[in-house]
Amino acid sequence: MAADIPSIFDSDTAEHRRLAEHAKRMKDWKFWGPYLSERQWATVREDYSRDGEAWNYFTHDQARSRAYRWGEDGLLGITDRDCNVCFALAMWNGKDPILKERLFGVTGKQGNHGEDVKELYYYLDATPTHTYMKALYKYPMKEYPYEEFVNVNSFRTALDPEYEILDTDIFDSNMYYDVFVEYAKSGYMDVLAKITIWNRSDEPSQIHFLPNIWFRNTWTWGYRHEGCTSKPLLWLADKEKGELKFQHDTRSQFEFYALDLPEEWLFTDNETNTEVIWGVKNDEPYKKDAFHRYVVKGEKDAVNPEMRGTKAAPYYCRVVAGGDCVVFRFRLTRGYIEKPEEGFEEVFEKRKQEADEFYASVIPNTLKPEEVAVTRQAYAGLLWSKQFYHYSVKNWLEGDPNMPEPPAERLKGRNIDWEHLFNKDIISMPDKWEYPWYASWDLAFHMIPLATIDPQFSKQQLILFLREWFMHPSGMIPAYEWDLSSVNPPVHAWACWNVYKIDGSRDRDFLLRAFNKLVINFTWWVNRKDASGKHIFTGGFLGLDNISVFDRNLVKDLEQADATSWMAFFCAHMLTISMELAKELPAMEDIASKFFEHFVAIIHAINTFDGTGLWDEQDGFFYDQLKVGTERFPLRIRSIVGLLPLTAVSVLDMRTISMLPGFKKRMEWVIKNRPWLSRHIEERDGKYLLSVANEEKLKRILNYVLDPDEFLSPFGIRSLSKFHELEPFRWCDMDVKYTPGEAENGMFGGNSNWRGPIWFPINFLLIESIRNYYTFFGDSFRIEFPSRSGTVTNLIDVAEDISSRCVSIFLPHSENHLELLECSKLEYGMRPCHGDYKIYRDNPHFKDLVLFYEYFHGDTGKGLGAPHQTGWTALAAMQFQEIGRYVRSFPTKRRMHTVNPKGRRDVFR
Known part of the structure; x- marks a missing residue:
């Protein structure tokens, strides 16, 4: 992702010069x-x-x-x-x-x-x-x-x-x-x-x-x-x-x-x-x-x-x-x-x-004026959402010298295991009203668009959360102030790698500093969240709130497809980082080999057919599995839990491998002597594919992803398949039903919903993974898109199409979006994010204003949750940038969401 973005310091505007002055501590512009x-x-x-x-x-x-x-x-x-x-x-x-x-x-x-x-x-x-x-x-x-x-x-x-x-x-x-x-x-x-x-x-x-x-x-x-x-x-x-x-x-x-x-x-x-x-x-x-x-x-x-x-x-x-x-x-x-x-x-x-x-x-000059305007507002919200954040847990628990002593119950309550934590920093917040406190996995997503305009700040933020006054001595990264011990998805390594690439300055000092602490965090995950020692992981709610039929924080014997995929995802990026560092530090080849083997071991574990894996051959999908005694029951919920395995994909280039003789030797030994692992490694045209979902599984899962009656919304990928609208999943007296808007149950407070709405961070990761698969398969991998439409295309076009759907949430509907108008039942000229509030279309003092919500209705694109969560929803700026580069690379292809004169929809024409 974003490999072709030049270093921000390659430009020479007044603002770039100020950023350079600040980075060199010449002038304290911030x-x-x-x-x-x-x-x-x-x-x-x-x-x-x-x-x-x-x-x-x-x-x-x-x-x-x-x-x-x-x-x-x-x-x-x-x-x-x-x-x-x-x-x-x-x-x-x-x-x-x-x-x-x-x-x-x-x-x-x-x-x-x-x-x-x-x-x-x-x-x-x-x-x-x-x-x-x-x-x-x-x-x-x-x-x-x-x-x-x-x-x-x-x-x-x-x-x-x-x-x-x-x-x-x-x-x-x-x-x-x-x-x-x-x-x-x-x-x-x-x-x-x-x-x-x-x-x-x-x-x-x-x-x-x-x-x-x-x-x-x-x-x-x-x-x-x-x-x-x-x-x-x-x-x-x-x-x-x-x-x-x-x-x-x-x-x-x-x-x-x-x-x-x-x-x-x-x-x-x-x-x-x-x-x-x-x-x-x-x-x-x-x-x-x-x-x-x-x-x-x-x-x-x-x-x-x-x-x-x-x-x-x-x-x-x-x-x-x-x-x-x-x-x-x-x-x-x-x-x-x-x-x-x-x-x-x-x-x-x-x-x-x-x-x-x-x-x-x-911002790419290939974007339309209305797209540039939305991108500028996305960046504005991201920058306005920085906040001074101060929290010393020890002082907070004990109370202040000049104040009455707090109730004794506090010493047995919230965050008591985090007395080392002392925060007094400027931090990128999700939303300074509804979420005026950091969330570690939110922040990792914030750093991607921020890196395109201020890579120095992005790197500082990522390092900050790995410092000893943030990270727990055990290696856990603090989640958020309501429960610092809550387990968030391990996306920090992914963010560090992408910020490193976007920065373009080859800041290996940043990468090494981050990597050294991420190894500690990785060890925490392996020791705490792999109870069986068989590379199948747990983690609880993992930021997905009500995604399951029950609160996953309260269930011990649950093997999670998303937790296991997140760890494979973590491994993939630790492997990539260690290989990059090994180009100049040969000693890193040993640890690169360690993450290579660990990655392949997780791929093997989640795909095992002996009843201990999480792949369901009958449905062609990954599911959480609940252990009850000696029996295991798949929770057949078609949700993003089963899509996250797609994000655990890494493409290794033989040219890079050849630069690392120690790593190459170890990799070849594994391929030769551990056939049960090597069968998950595919070679083609001088590249190796390591992925949880191989080519066959990828096609089966994408058939769900690209089906309008399942995950494919006019506005991106839903968090739960629409299949469950008519076929809810039931367990005892509980069920999971497709709910495209606000949550209808009170799990986790009811202010977020993962049972149907569109969430930008997950869409962003899925789009990125589809692009990664394309780098390996190229045009040889063709798939029907949308499913059952009769139209076949390659993966890079699929990725661009999903990006276009996501960003269309913020754009006024016009004659270029006729299909979306029909699907969402929105009137001409209205932005989906604003729902049916016509004042945003009809009032000249409202019409150019955009809100970047926490998540979006799965069928209409209406904004829901926190209306200023420009933290991770600012990923829209990155998607606009990718679209701009796509248009530059493929100028003869028209955007999708068009209807041809005969009324038949084509993906690209």
Whole structure:
């Protein structure tokens, strides 16, 4: 995958030069970034409860009055890499019961499909060094329906759709503001902010706007490792100039300028209002919720009249004419500036132009304009979703010196085996509202598209998770904060190898550092998840939540086709990495031989016909098998569990093997002396194929994959075959039925579903594996596509077709997508990801906006789950790039999804 992508440093745009400067530590261009979380409340880190119910312990309603311990959140804000100084939007429409300082959503307990943000916001643009960023928040003029969301969702069941903000009337008649926020850097320590607020209605409307600048509270808790243990200070240095000064242990040289002078300045402290939260009298009067109390409640004594504190805001109250806008400009810089407004607009124009130049060098010019626009937004979401993440498990379990001792039950509860873990880093998050914490296998997928624009950051992130303050001493990689010991699929080696290739700089130091720690992780898997020692693996849910008929975490005697395939996949990439390293380090040939033998042993085990393998000859599919006493029962569920074996494929070139005489000798010995293993190795035209699914099995499985009545959706590969719509799999009193949308059962909280929807990471891996098979078989392997259509094609065309289906989710349907219109029953001009919300087609202020959801409806392509999971759904950017290169390589072939004049569908014509 992506072998022909040039090194990012081969280009010479201004942004590439800045990336090079940052990588060489010449200028710290990434010191400021979009690292502020969209939700800090109700996270595990902020939960000091007895029962571990994080959603109940620290609520959205408390967030405006209660200081956070481990981070900060805000609306489309920025912060420095240590989250010491924060800047974010706050506003009030004159009707809401609270100041709009952070995004609202229903909790995991309130939502009928788990947690769900109920706001409209979009990441529009960003560069890797964050020298230019743009985002949009749509703020209703009517009262925001906080109670309505909670009440309506409480009556909805798992069989009902989620109640979304576009289901209300608050955007009717364009009664809302479009709040655009843009950031541009004049220098690496000089950030300019421009907020443009448009009144989209026809009538004038008043907006209260008070962007907040504040210090993260590091002084209350009593730990020195927070960096600032003495209380910092913000004060108004020059009212006529709109100048704030900073006093902070680590940020003392910074100044803030409001270039458009406000009506007044507000100051308070970022500390808990104990009277509101716990009914305990405050020690000092000015608390975190002061701006809300001053603006919304009219409490004039809530703010500090001395114009000083740890939190400040310029306060504007402006009437915006219908169809018009107001603009507010700010500057956050190190050191005093005589004329802070000088060159302001020029900087923005220059940075926007440089962003265009940068992406023009990254995105293939063979893509259509609407495809380029979606790709840019995918990258923007990926970059905006970086977050400062702080979590010290030992400190969290024991409590803070200056705080009451936590309940003793915590020392027997969540994450107690991870006291070594100390995270205080900028990390790529899946979604900064619904998933404002890392997930290790999500992150591995994030790094692939990120590597095409910032390989240095991708490599740093992958290495970070292998460092001793992340990785468990046993070799386990932490999963996610709700359960660090949860087992995620082992995709880290795959990510490291692909980032190495995409980077193009042959950074063997990175590859060797990663490999050395991945060996430890591999050993953990072998020791912990191969109970029988026969190369058949377990792993529990493995990130696939409700894929099975029961919670696989709770079943001990389950042999898993996906766990075994993941380990073969792991082996394949460890083999590839070790062979690459062995070109310069001959000692690596021995370990390459080890992974070669281990890979072939797993292939043999999963394909064994003596009743211990996981291949079902009757159905031509791989299944999990449940052991009950001496008997084994295949769980005949046609799901991606049985498709993942396709991803365990490696093609070895004889030219590379010949460069490694020690490895070659060992490989030839295995082929000669272990025929039960060597029969899984196929040779053709100077190449060797090692794969869980050989040519015959590949064809049988692909017949399911490419069947519209099974896995093939108009929008990619489903996670469960549509066969189970009419034929559910039943076990005792439980069943698995094709459910193309939201989950209908509560397994794992019900906010994700693997029983039918389309998931980008799995589609991406399947497409990659099909391309890998093509490199071995070439045009000699032909298959009917779609199944039973009578049309036969090769695997590279199949891969491109599936990619096209996936990315069509984000594109407006037109005459070029007639078949998709018919299949999905969507109206002309609508994007499948937006479902039936016609406002995205009909309203000019919505039509170019795209959301990158967690997963997508298996039949309609509608976005489901987290609406900003641009982490792994940003893989769409990679698929667009692959499509662009395909079009360049095969210019005479037209894209699929067309209907010829006779109405007969062809794959390619």
